[in-house]
Amino acid sequence: MSKREQFIAAIQKSYKTDKPAIHLGSAILDGEIITEAKVNLPLRMMNRHGLVAGATGSGKTRTLQVLAEQLSAAGVPVFMSDIKGDLSGIAKPGSSNAAIEERSAILGTPFEAKGFPVELYSLSGEKGAQMRATILEFGPILLSKIFELNDTQSGVLAILFKYADDKKLPMVDLNDLKKVLSYLSEGPGAAEIKSDYGSISSSTAGTILRKIVALEQQGVGTIFGEKSFDISDLINKVDGQGVISLLNISDVQDKPALFSTFMLSLLAELYQTLPEAGDLDKPKLVFFLDEAHLLFKDAPKAFMDQIEQVVRLIRSKGVGIFFCTQMAQDIPVSVLAQLGNRVQHVLRAFTPQDADALKQTVKTYPRSDFYSIDQVLTTLGIGQALITVLNDKGIPTEVAATHLLPPASVMGPLTQADYENHVRQSDVYLKYKDPIDPESAYEILTKRLEEKARQEAEVKEQTTVAKGNAKQEKGMFEEALASPLAKQIGREVVRGVFGMLFGKSTSRSKKGGLFGF
Structure with a gap:
């Protein structure tokens, strides 16, 4: 059996599944795209979490788009951040061109233009339905x-x-x-x-x-307040398709701590709110965290502990989390260990630091009989990725350099007019449009x-009145004493008192002096 035949057999055995799955593309060997070597990601393994990594411009955003589209088509709701505001095109069917037709023909999967149900959200309220939390x-x-x-x-x-x-x-x-x-x-x-x-x-x-x-x-x-966002609005379907909820953060992308932490708060609420689900045939929701390195930058220990707890335990609630970043090293080891599905786009090794990062990334992949992992990672083309996932039995698959499917929807943002029209027609937008001040x-x-100030004012006023009354009474008394009548009465009283004291003395004086001698 030739190396090519061995490779096809290994890929087909490793990625074969009779369960619902996402079709990612076909495997590559020695530069050849082998149509029949299909690479699939079982839906029931999506809650084992994952990583989408790669250099800028390598096609990570389109990979996220493909994953979101196929999840939606399978009836799985999706939540994802839209860093640059260019994912809103998922709401409209794409259009074919020569490059797409060529890619589809090679992969043996006809291109079918299709749009998907989308809800647009914003932290400022300017780019979609206002997301708030108390x-x-x-x-x-x-x-x-x-x-x-x-x-x-x-x-x-x-x-x-x-x-x-x-x-x-x-x-x-x-x-x-x-x-x-x-x-x-x-x-x-x-x-x-x-x-x-x-x-x-x-x-x-x-x-x-x-x-x-x-x-x-x-x-x-404005992100803090009421009406607080109801987490159940992320788990909706339209005509059997899962709703793709996009958080447009293009207007707050210079505040990474804000939007990354807000997304973690949504995950924490999902974990606290959803009931235990166990192992499902497909997840209730898949959560994509783009620019994930921002979440961990300068994170204190208490914050990291909360992330690790959510990632480790939310799987049992039927929720999958995919982190999207440039390098696997952007994710802490304790979190990276929880990510069973890996989609790694091309890595650059232009500096000694890049070379070290490449070596570390290679160590995170299973051994391959068909690839030199470090060489493949630096030679992948745009729209290609090195993939290993968990099969439907939870076993890591063969590493496969994969030529990925193109998105079925528009690869770019909606026009400004279409975007605003989409927002205005949304019931969710109207639900959260007006803030509440309870x-x-x-x-x-x-x-x-x-109340305290009023009571103190009353006490002060009562004290002032009491002092005023006392002063008034004293003044009236002094005035009364100073009057002619009071003086006359005073003289009479004094005279009477002294008369009482000296009346006998006066009679004695007539007899012989003051003391009666």
């Missing part, structure tokens, strides 16, 4: 990541949340957070928390306040302070 839903760990706080400042933020929880003060938006911070650092609450929670220094409170104000000035403070910590503490 301050309480975010929690102190994720907020600390957004504000880039140190350990001490993060501890103070935790105190604010503990106090708000103990005192039934719902923190919904940034105004609530600022009010609780002010109340506990320099308001009446400062003395209240000293024994149970500890004091909050003015310098730490000032730092946190400046971080909050900076976020507001950047125009993205009674929360800000209003409760404001009323409390106003």
Whole structure:
């Protein structure tokens, strides 16, 4: 048996499945694209998570598009971030051209132009349906990541949340957070928390306040508030197809800590909300995290612990997570170990650091009898990737350099007019369009302070009135004493008193002096 025949047999055996699967393309050997060497990813293994990596311009975005399209067609909802705003074309059927026809012919899969159900979301509310979360839903760990706080400042933020929880003060938006911070650092609450929670220094409170104000000035403070995003809106179908939810972050891409942390908050909520599902034939939802390295950059330990927990346990809820980044080394080892499906586009080795990264990436792949992994990784073309996934029995497949299928939808953004029309016609857009301002910590503490100020004013007024009455009575008394009548009465009283004292003495004086001698 020739090497080619051995390769075809190995690929067909490794990737063969009678379960629903995503067809990624056909394997390549020695530069030849072998049509019959089909590379598939079983749907039931999608909740074992995955990695899509590769250099800029290698075709990662189109790979994500192909994965999203086939998941949607299989009835699996998808959520993905749209970093550059160029994935909205998934909503419209693509069009064929010579390159696409050639690729389809080689792969033995006819091109069928097709659009898919898409919902467009935005953190600012300018590019789609407004995604919001309350301050309480975010929690102190994720907020600390957004504000880039140190350990001490993060501890103070935790105190604010503990106090708000103990005192039934719902923190919904940034105004609530600022009010609780002010109340506990320099308001009446400062003395209240000293024994149970500890004091909050003015310098730490000032730092946190400046971080909050900076976020507001950047125009993205609107992500905190009501109406809070309902996570069930991500798990929808239209005509049997899974809805592809796109979070357009082109207007906040200069705030990576914000959008990456917000996406993690959605994952955390999915984990807390969804019931246990066990092993399903296909996942309930697949979550794509593009530019995943931003999620882990300068992440504190508490934040990393939360990521690891979610990635490790959310599989049992029927949710798959795919990280998309340039190099596998962008993902922490503890997370990378949880990713059973790998799609690696071309890697560049222009610098010593690149060469080291290449060596590390090679070590993450199973041994191959057909490839020199390091050589393949640096010679892949655009739209090609080195793939290994878990088969439907959970066993890692043969490594396969793969010529990938082209997307069936538009490979680019919708026109501005089509985009705006798509947003306006969305029921989800209308659902979250108008913010709600419920009674929360800000209003409760404001009323409390106003009531305290009113009571203090009443006490002060009563004290002032009492002093005024006393002064008035004293003045009236002094005035009465100074009157002619009072003086006359006074003389008569004095005369009468002295008359009582000296009446006998006067009679005695007549007899012989003052003492009767």
